[in-house]
Amino acid sequence: MPITLEKLSHTYQEGSPFQATALHDINLTIQDGELLALIGHTGSGKSTLAQHLNGLLKPTAGRVLLDGQDINQKDADRRALRFRVGLVFQYPEHQLFEETVRKDIGFGPRNMGLSEQEVEQRVHEAMDKTGLVYDEVGEKSPFELSGGQMRRVALAGVLAMKPDILVLDEPTAGLDPRARDFLLSDIARLHREGTTVVMISHSMDDVARLATRVAVLEKGRLVMEGPPGDIFTQVDRLTAMGLDVPQASKLRHELEAEGIVLPPCYLLDDLADHLAHRLKGGAADAT
Amino acid sequence: MTQPHLSLQNVTYTYEENGPEAVSDFSLDVGRGEFVALLGHNGSGKSTVAKLLNGLYTPTGGNVLVAGMDTQDSQYTWEIRKRCGMVFQNPDNQIVATVVREDVAFGLENLGVPSEDMPAIIDRALSAVNMADFADRAPHMLSGGQKQRIAIAGILAMQPEIIVLDEATAMLDPSGREEVLETALRLNREQGITVVWITHFMEEAARSSRVAVMYKGKLVMDGTPREVFSQVDLVREYRLDVPPMTRLAHMLRERGLDVRPDALTIPEMRQEVKRLAHHA
Amino acid sequence: MLRDITLGQYYPIDSPVHRLDPRIKILLTMAFIVCVFLVGSPLGYLPIAAYLAWATWMARLPAKMMLRSMRPLRILLIFTFVLNLFFGTGDTELLRLGFIRVTQEGLYNAIHFSLRLIFLVIGSSLLTLTTPPVTLTDGLESLVSPLKVIKFPAHEMAMMMTIALRFIPTLAEEADKIMKAQSARGADFTSGSLKQRAQALIPLLVPLFVSAFRRAGDLAMAMESRCYRGGEGRTRLHVLKTGRKDWLAVASIAVLYAVVLLMARYV
Known part of the structure; x- marks a missing residue:
């Protein structure tokens, strides 16, 4: 079920002297099964946009459609919507509150009104999906865990609601390299298994690794949108916006300026292949 | 040899009596004017080392010397903290005052600096971190990178010789991280301040002059960024990663290309590719 | 804001x-x-x-x-x-x-x-x-400081007020964020009986307290490392x-x- 943002604008504190436009005339459709990365400078409106996807914020103009239905209609069931569109906030471990990991992950399913048996089942599944071992940590207090584990408990807490669409705001912020890698492969697996994912990230290398499509926000406007191959080859434009580009794109771009032209790529593996091919094989056209 | 600026000698630290050792038998000397990056996975003990460096913690075993002063000797406590300033991870949790200028003054007030001397010192400290225009702003309205630079200014005002930054960029966006790293590098270069930079961003460590790696409370690697990161497999064993260009060099070598294994930055890699393109 | x-x-x-x-x-x-x-x-x-x-x-x-x-x-x-x-x-x-x-x-x-x-x-x-509140605090501290002779903690009181003022916006923002995060997991803060509503606050209050304590710990550490040791021997920027x-x-x-x-x- 696709989500469509239709001419969506959001203005904070409209009508007051502190009014500020966070989003301006956004048109964007999130397709089933894609992994859409939202990138942009801090304050470009990414998080504001994410909070419109499950109705936490209401547009001041325009509409958000889920399956063609306006989610902010008067008779819309906004709570049911939250269970279909799971939103994981930045530093989600800061919202953990229960005595045990098991209970905390079960909070969402319990709010859905499921039976204890079903809740338990969902907790098990969610822990499996995030690489948490039930018998090891299920009865532990979430506050005893390491930072990386707490992050996974928080993610499991949202997955336990079995959302069709998963929205992640900076999922890897503050994690060490190992924990970052684990979490990214969890996200990749969820996506492969059919969950639609929207991911906000500052790390272009993470985005390059996972995204099937990239949308770029600047000062509340959607300025670029397309497959990563199209976005990350526009190195100059992204740099002008103060954004990073994946390291592979950057090197490829610099080599191009030196007259060494390689096929478009944005992943280190692909770049290594192209370079190997170029430097070992058809070297005649170098320089 | 001249006396090291910071010296950890067989340091052990446990949070609880008979508890597990957060830091065990850790020895490291840092020379005056060095820029050392301290790396390690979460829970490796690197934050504990930071807090041992200015006497916030005192070692359970071994000694920590700051400019020759032992942190266990309580008569030096304040002198050590004045000379060795700390910037912490969360920018919100280290700013005390509601106005930037007053926050920078905090350390000076604690040291009993005469009121009439403060404004000039504060202005100089804020200029050194390029935040002079923000002196009268409310800190909570600033960006993360700006807040961290205010924190650095607060320490600079106390005229330290050493600054320890404990994952000061972990909560920042890429531009904020660059602002703070650039500031620390410049203070090291221009004012000769010794910097201990704790991070888990390998690209940042690549820009230091020395990298020390911790694993489970122990010092396991110590050398220049090139020496450390060229050992890709070992670094990964310690639950870390190498900078992307070093990873690329590793991949190219696996594909049979003779690139240097210790390339760290994009310009270096570009040079390598050009060299190979010429030879091919 | x-x-x-x-x-x-x-x-x-x-x-x-x-x-x-x-x-x-x-x-x-x-x-x-x-x-x-x-x-x-x-x-x-x-x-x-x-x-x-x-x-x-x-x-x-x-x-x-x-x-x-x-x-x-x-x-x-x-x-x-x-x-x-x-x-x-x-x-x-x-x-x-x-x-x-x-x-x-x-x-x-x-x-x-x-x-x-x-x-x-x-x-x-x-x-x-x-x-401004901070100036008021300074004024109050100065006015009650003669009471230090009878061990009235004038400086500590003023420092507490200053820190409270500094952290009110931070914690308000945090509360808003936690509330949204729990709503995203289906928490309902706005309906139900009085008892239900009080219970609904637990998922908000527990993380807020945890965070406040963590911040307090961090801040104490940061203040100590900036040589804070109480009001004794302290000078002030604004006299x-x-x-x-x-x-x-x-x-x-x-x-x-x-x-x-x-x-x-x-x-």
Whole structure:
């Protein structure tokens, strides 16, 4: 079920002297099964946009459609919507509150009104999906865990609601390299298994690794949108916006300026292949 | 040899009596004017080392010397903290005052600096971190990178010789991280301040002059960024990663290309590719 | 973020009143409050009103701001007025509606006490509108510091207030974020019985407390590493100074006292 943002604008504190436009005339459709990365400078409106996807914020103009239905209609069931569109906030471990990991992950399913048996089942599944071992940590207090584990408990807490669409705001912020890698492969697996994912990230290398499509926000406007191959080859434009580009794109771009032209790529593996091919094989056209 | 600026000698630290050792038998000397990056996975003990460096913690075993002063000797406590300033991870949790200028003054007030001397010192400290225009702003309205630079200014005002930054960029966006790293590098270069930079961003460590790696409370690697990161497999064993260009060099070598294994930055890699393109 | 909460009511402009020493301002406000209580009749409020009008003009505050400060108290004000009006004592009946009767004394008291309340509120608003909370804290610290001899923790109290002011916006933002995060997991903060609503607050309060304690720990560590060791031997960036303008302000309130006391006696 696709989500469509239709001419969506959001203005904070409209009508007051502190009014500020966070989003301006956004048109964007999130397709089933894609992994859409939202990138942009801090304050470009990414998080504001994410909070419109499950109705936490209401547009001041325009509409958000889920399956063609306006989610902010008067008779819309906004709570049911939250269970279909799971939103994981930045530093989600800061919202953990229960005595045990098991209970905390079960909070969402319990709010859905499921039976204890079903809740338990969902907790098990969610822990499996995030690489948490039930018998090891299920009865532990979430506050005893390491930072990386707490992050996974928080993610499991949202997955336990079995959302069709998963929205992640900076999922890897503050994690060490190992924990970052684990979490990214969890996200990749969820996506492969059919969950639609929207991911906000500052790390272009993470985005390059996972995204099937990239949308770029600047000062509340959607300025670029397309497959990563199209976005990350526009190195100059992204740099002008103060954004990073994946390291592979950057090197490829610099080599191009030196007259060494390689096929478009944005992943280190692909770049290594192209370079190997170029430097070992058809070297005649170098320089 | 001249006396090291910071010296950890067989340091052990446990949070609880008979508890597990957060830091065990850790020895490291840092020379005056060095820029050392301290790396390690979460829970490796690197934050504990930071807090041992200015006497916030005192070692359970071994000694920590700051400019020759032992942190266990309580008569030096304040002198050590004045000379060795700390910037912490969360920018919100280290700013005390509601106005930037007053926050920078905090350390000076604690040291009993005469009121009439403060404004000039504060202005100089804020200029050194390029935040002079923000002196009268409310800190909570600033960006993360700006807040961290205010924190650095607060320490600079106390005229330290050493600054320890404990994952000061972990909560920042890429531009904020660059602002703070650039500031620390410049203070090291221009004012000769010794910097201990704790991070888990390998690209940042690549820009230091020395990298020390911790694993489970122990010092396991110590050398220049090139020496450390060229050992890709070992670094990964310690639950870390190498900078992307070093990873690329590793991949190219696996594909049979003779690139240097210790390339760290994009310009270096570009040079390598050009060299190979010429030879091919 | 609504109005910058650390400023409280503070109206950030420059005026002679804004520049007064906060200690003097606090003392003057206290003196003013006493003065209001010395007024014996509704007519006696004339000099008070004139004084306030003059002070407001000197502070360059728009009259609208002053009236707005009355808003939170309008219920209390109506209550005071109605209570005095309908349940007053005295014999000179002006009006009778069933069991309700309005007497001349009742009317007199209703006006008298309502005016007193109005002037008290406006007078103290003048202090908070022209002084940022942090400066107020500094002033208070300085005023109560003589009490240190009897071990009153003046510095600690002021430091606590400053830190509270610094962290109110941070924690407010955090509370908002946690509330949203729990709503995203289906938490419902707005409906249900009183008991259900109280229980619904647990997922908000637990993380908020955990975070507040973590922040407090971090802050203590940061303060200690910046050589904080209590008020002993500490200097301050801003030294409170009392100057000519402060003594003029004191003189102005002395004049007010004289007029009010004379009127109470002869009018």
